[in-house]
Amino acid sequence: MLGEVAEFPVGGGASQERTRQIEALRRRIAAVPSRGEVSRPTPVSEPVEVASQGVLPVPAPLADLLPHGGLVRGSVVSVSGAASLLLGVLASVTSSGGNAAVIGQRRLGLLAAAEMGARLQRLAVIPDPGPDPVEVAAVLLDGMDLVVLGLGGNSVPPSRARAVAARARSKGAVLIVTDGQWEGAQIRLEAQVSGYEGVDGPGLGRLCGTRLSVRAHGRAFPLRTTQVDVCAERSKVLWESGNPRRIGGDAGRGQVAQ
Template sequence: MTEPARLSVPPPGPQPDESAPLAGLTRQQRLEYLRRRMAAVPSRGETADGRESRDGDRVLPVPGPLSALLPRGGLARGSVVSISGATSLLLGLLASVTADGGHAAVIGCPRLGLLAATEMGAELRRLAFVPNPGPDPVEVAAVLLDGMDLVVLGLGGVSVPPSRARAVVARARSKQSTLIVTDGDWGGAEVRLEARVRGYDGVGRGADAGRGRLRSVRLAVRAQGRSFQTRTACLDVRSTQGRVEWVPEAVAFAPEAAVR
């Protein structure tokens, strides 16, 4: 399996250690290193081999059944999206963007299941992974918005002040990158996606409870936004011949509905 790029900052000195975390450097050292690494990333709209990609429009792709939840059928470039709940939702978004030729970065999510992302179709060579972003992950995300189509920021349970959030939103809009925030509070997100597990298929019941190979996860997903009516979808995330497929059950407009 192809390994994702790991954007870790080496300590100062003539012999950098590529495994060193960002936490050991000053603010200026972190910024300088990230900008050097960003220069090696192909420009948006261009794949790693120099061909034009298919992301010429202003929307990033999502797994098929999720497109009905979003007004434009995908994640709008230059927007901020908040995600909570089942990790399958985040993995599916990363898979869709990178499989379509886009580049993504994941910041502060060291336990993210890269194998599961690969099974969903993610291209790991287009994924930069920053598991240890240091004391200011928001700053790292702001830098990576310069060259990535999608940036995922794990907040570690913290709340980002509105003034700081507005500055990063303005940067995402100017760079036409999409920022996904998770595991924390980010006021002012244009879209909020919440996923809850409704059940599993494949594990045994009765005397065989807990045994067997998991074949699918049933999810309920809710989308809320400033400019559209709340929508919910029920779907299955199924494993089929080593690949993961998203199979819709139903989509509903439910202004007051909660995902259960």
């Protein structure tokens, strides 16, 4: 197991020190149980479904947007917009027995992820990956079902993007890229907040839900959109679906507002 929200320190520094850190990270990843395996007997209530699937699960309202009902292993996915989208994916993967890592996301809402059902013991966080986060992501693809890479507004050269994508394919992992430019992603998921539930006025009521407008498009399927309600219910956050809608041609393919 990864341990309680394992945080792997991989910062900057001299090249020799960084090489040592990367090698230490490789050893730690090699010690992670194989995808879908656990290092202790698994209770009936703890599903271990991810290893037997060709796709990683996503929240149910998002599954209708995707051709295979989830994120296909070996693919690269670009995610932008509202953070709830990314948190929901992390929750779905880890709650289904998968291991995930998040790189370069200093403001990741771990509490919100846990409320959506994330198993934090299956989540590794590297808030400061140093000068080369892409290298760190390539290492983590060896042992994780899902790797989330925050690019910090940078653009990855196409040749390097292709090399890392090939590694994801060979390892059967999914790479999600955010906050930057990555050419060649098979799927692009974009979300923006389009409304709130439970707000009665200034100083009145309580925010109990957020409505997201979610768009998905990729190489092999046309643009699809849906409305998703992310609703707080006691100590849990639930995802409730609208009906996905397909849009012909290139209409509406503009970047979602942040």
